[in-house]
Amino acid sequence: MSFFNKVFASVGIGAATVDTKLEKDTLVPGEEVSGIVEIKGGNIEQQVDEIYLSIHTTYIKESNDKKYTETGVVDKFRLTDRFTVQPNEKKEIPFSFRLPSDTPLSIGRTRVWVATGLDIKNAIDPSDKDYLKVIPNPLMEAVFESISSLGFKLREAECEQAPYRLRRRLPFIQEFEFVPVSGAYRGRLDELEVVFFPTSSTEMDIVMQVDRRARGLGGFLAEALEMDETNVRLTVTSSDIPTMKQKIQSVIDRYS
Structure with missing residues (x-):
């Protein structure tokens, strides 16, 4: 295994990639979210500690009379245990979880998205971001x-x-x-x-x-x-x- 491939993978070059495909992206709070996480191996074998999906939004926070935007986590779901992805290997991992009933609606300035992350030791974790349209029930x-x-x-x-x-x-x-x-x-x-x-x-x-x-x-x-x-x-x-x-x-x- 090339030393340079290891180095490049550690900084995200030629490393594993992840892409989440949602069955649908318009949902009401409390509805089931389902889809597939696609993983493609890079130039070297890599050990993935876990795959997780998390739901995010932004909110206004005030501190010392100043307002700024903070990213908030609505919920987080672990999909897998530790596994190894081989060079150029393709994996598909189906998932399903329930959108929390207190998920904000996609109205006004509010944006809601699903972030997919691969936790890879000694490397930049590949990630993916998919926006949801959360509508009123x-x-x-x-x-x-x-x-x-x-x-x-x-x-x-x-x-x-x-x-x-x-x-x-x-x-x-x-x-x-x-x-x-x-x-x-x-x-x-x-x-x-x-x-x-x-x-x-x-x-x-x-x-x-x-x-x-x-x-x-x-x-x-x-x-x-x-x-x-x-x-x-x-x-x-x-x-x-x-x-x-x-x-x-x-x-x-x-x-x-």
């Missing part, structure tokens, strides 16, 4: 449609570092920011912020922040002190879909 879609029918328009959707009171499994949350553009809430509310916390494919908690528009001197004082915002938590299930609009409207009316 029927329950989330019912919430979005209900809010839209009440005269709100989605202004922004972004993943942000989760405040301590809202932190669960992940260090970030995806926040959907709506503004009233028509209907009864135009002129009454500044915005409506919504965060989903799915517990299953048919049930989720919703945290809504109702931001009231300042009215008069007292209103501006309340706004300056951030007293014009009310946070409310509610639980919805698939059985609520037919009456979702009324359920959300009653909550907004109570706190607007």
Whole structure:
């Protein structure tokens, strides 16, 4: 085995490569992700300690009054134990895993991708990156449609570092920011912020922040002190879909 081949492989030249092929790339949270990882050996025999798939997104983190973008891991899956890939050998490894129910949606600036990695000792680990389009499940879609029918328009959707009171499994949350553009809430509310916390494919908690528009001197004082915002938590299930609009409207009316 050539000394130079070993050296080149250690810096990624002529080394093993990896390519992940997804069965489909448009999914809802909680749906099964399946596909094949293709591995092609390089110029020399290499030992692979493991193959892993990980789901990533980015989120905004704040530190020392500065905001910056951080990459977050939604979940990680190990596919294989240690094995050896021979020169120019081709391997196909099928996989299947469930997309976590709290995976962010591909809306606004949010991007979600699957990263494939080969852990190879004393070498640069080959990797592959495949973007997913994560769309709302029927329950989330019912919430979005209900809010839209009440005269709100989605202004922004972004993943942000989760405040301590809202932190669960992940260090970030995806926040959907709506503004009233028509209907009864135009002129009454500044915005409506919504965060989903799915517990299953048919049930989720919703945290809504109702931001009231300042009215008069007292209103501006309340706004300056951030007293014009009310946070409310509610639980919805698939059985609520037919009456979702009324359920959300009653909550907004109570706190607007």
